[in-house]
Amino acid sequence: MKPKIIVVGAGPAGLLAAGRAAQLGADVLLLEKMQRPGRKLRISGKGRCNITNTLEMPEFMREFDKKGRFLRPAFSQFFSKDILSLLAKLGVEHKVERGGRVFPASDRAQDVVDALQRWMLGTGVKMQTEAAVRDIIIRDGRIAGVVGKSEEHAANAVILCMGGASYKGTGSSGDGYAMAKTAGHSIVPIRPALVPLLTSDHAASRLQGLSLRNVEVSIWVGNKKKAKSRGEMIFTHFGVSGPLVLRLSRFAVDSLAAGEPVELVIDLKPALDHAALDRRLLRDIDAHGKRFFETLLGDLLPRKLIPVCIDASGIPAKCPAHQITGEQRKQLRVWLKEFRLKITGCRPLNEAIVTAGGVNLKEVNPKTMESRIMPGLYFAGELLDIDAPTGGYNIQAAFSTGWLAGNSAAQENARP
Numbered sequence: 001m002k003p004k005i006i007v008v009g010a011g012p013a014g015l016l017a018a019g020r021a022a023q024l025g026a027d028v029l030l031l032e033k034m035q036r037p038g039r040k041l042r043i044s045g046k047g048r049c050n051i052t053n054t055l056e057m058p059e060f061m062r063e064f065d066k067k068g069r070f071l072r073p074a075f076s077q078f079f080s081k082d083i084l085s086l087l088a089k090l091g092v093e094h095k096v097e098r099g100g101r102v103f104p105a106s107d108r109a110q111d112v113v114d115a116l117q118r119w120m121l122g123t124g125v126k127m128q129t130e131a132a133v134r135d136i137i138i139r140d141g142r143i144a145g146v147v148g149k150s151e152e153h154a155a156n157a158v159i160l161c162m163g164g165a166s167y168k169g170t171g172s173s174g175d176g177y178a179m180a181k182t183a184g185h186s187i188v189p190i191r192p193a194l195v196p197l198l199t200s201d202h203a204a205s206r207l208q209g210l211s212l213r214n215v216e217v218s219i220w221v222g223n224k225k226k227a228k229s230r231g232e233m234i235f236t237h238f239g240v241s242g243p244l245v246l247r248l249s250r251f252a253v254d255s256l257a258a259g260e261p262v263e264l265v266i267d268l269k270p271a272l273d274h275a276a277l278d279r280r281l282l283r284d285i286d287a288h289g290k291r292f293f294e295t296l297l298g299d300l301l302p303r304k305l306i307p308v309c310i311d312a313s314g315i316p317a318k319c320p321a322h323q324i325t326g327e328q329r330k331q332l333r334v335w336l337k338e339f340r341l342k343i344t345g346c347r348p349l350n351e352a353i354v355t356a357g358g359v360n361l362k363e364v365n366p367k368t369m370e371s372r373i374m375p376g377l378y379f380a381g382e383l384l385d386i387d388a389p390t391g392g393y394n395i396q397a398a399f400s401t402g403w404l405a406g407n408s409a410a411q412e413n414a415r416p
């Protein structure tokens with residue numbers, strides 16, 4: 001008899017789980033609470049969807065820190081090349097950008113959502129939208145179905161793919177955690193990962209709107225450097241954001257919650273070491289000795305940074321370049337290499353690109369994605385306690401765990 005499988009949530013994890021289970025002959029019902037599937041996928045990568053990354057599997061796994069090991073069986077079954085070849089069969093070609101990030105060639109996330117929806121429906125999945133699931137049904141110690149808006153749906157297996165708890169407007173409002181708890185699972189406390197950071201310094205608000213490209217930023221907790229990254233950041237009314245800051249924010253959130261001091265140190269001239277930067281400053285001073293310090297800075301810094309630099313260096317704006325002392329030059333050099341911002345907090349969970357924490361991985365079998373506690377219950381995607389930096393890793397993890405969950409649920413429950 002065909003196993004009856006219910007998949008809850010039509011994000012990347014749910015679309016793949018449902019399609020794969022139906023491909024293997026299961027009778028699959030996909031329940032999605034929003035009007036349309038894949039709302040978060042649609043806005044991912046600023047509407048371009050960074051589908052995956054070209055990193056090889058070992059390096060790819062490392063992006064998830066220690067939890068990467070949990071993903072090995074899922075990645076071994078369905079990895080970047082698999083989603084890209086599935087998408088190519090569906091007419092979505094891809095391109096690779098800096099850092100191995102893969103996007104649809106059309107730059108349209110919508111194309112990815114449409115293609116996966118077409119594929120999933122083509123495999124025979126029945127999908128109901130505006131069909132929020134309220135609870136799971138447990139009978140005789142195993143999963144027996146779900147409670148929908150107004151009716152119950154019986155099933156041999158249920159795959160929860162309800163995402164994390166950020167950008168609630170996309171439908172991912174954290175409903176899955178309560179259902180996992182009902183089944184007896186523990187939830188690793190959820191918190192923002194990849195989130196803009198707040199600064200105490202009024203320097204950030206003075207710099208509002210300024211975008212810095214190709215800077216190197218390190219994050220310090222107390223007197224320990226936690227991580228360093230190069231790229232682009234922006235200053236906002238509350239503090240700092242942009243790809244570089246989001247990437248580093250993972251190292252700040254837990255420390256801030258623990259009350260530890262966190263600082264960002266921006267190297268505005270990462271291509272020059274201290275000696276080379278000093279030679280450059282001396283060259284500028286020699287060539288334009290009569291220029292005011294503020295004018296000299298015009299060649300070194302974006303306009304908005306100049307008053308902040310003047311304040312921090314202590315060199316008067318109208319000081320002629322040739323009067324700048326060796327000590328002042330050193331102070332300037334140190335500021336250019338170590339522009340410090342004290343971090344006081346992060347934006348709320350709802351503004352996080354990814355939710356850290358979730359269903360405890362120790363309670364899920366990584367080879368099948370089945371619960372070790374509740375037979376017939378499976379998990380996939382961001383609902384699990386996995387998160388990685390930006391770069392296409394999170395969506396790939398959702399695709400891979402979704403595929404594996406659909407595969408296992410169909411095979412396990414097809415047994416006589």
Ligand SMILES: Cc1cc2nc3c(=O)[nH]c(=O)nc-3n(C[C@H](O)[C@H](O)[C@H](O)COP(=O)(O)OP(=O)(O)OC[C@H]3O[C@@H](n4cnc5c(N)ncnc54)[C@H](O)[C@@H]3O)c2cc1C
Nearest residue numbers: 009011012013033044045050133163171381382392394395
């Ligand atoms: C702005 C933004 C940009 C991002 N860009 C990228 C990127 O470019 N690359 C990348 O790798 N990652 C990116 N991410 C992260 C990535 O989108 C998520 O990690 C990924 O979508 C998680 O997939 P998922 O299937 O687990 O959950 P989701 O995509 O969140 O899908 C969960 C689905 O479950 C549904 N649901 C929830 N509760 C219920 C319920 N009770 N009943 C029925 N349905 C329910 C929701 O409506 C939703 O459709 C981005 C995230 C954001 C917010």
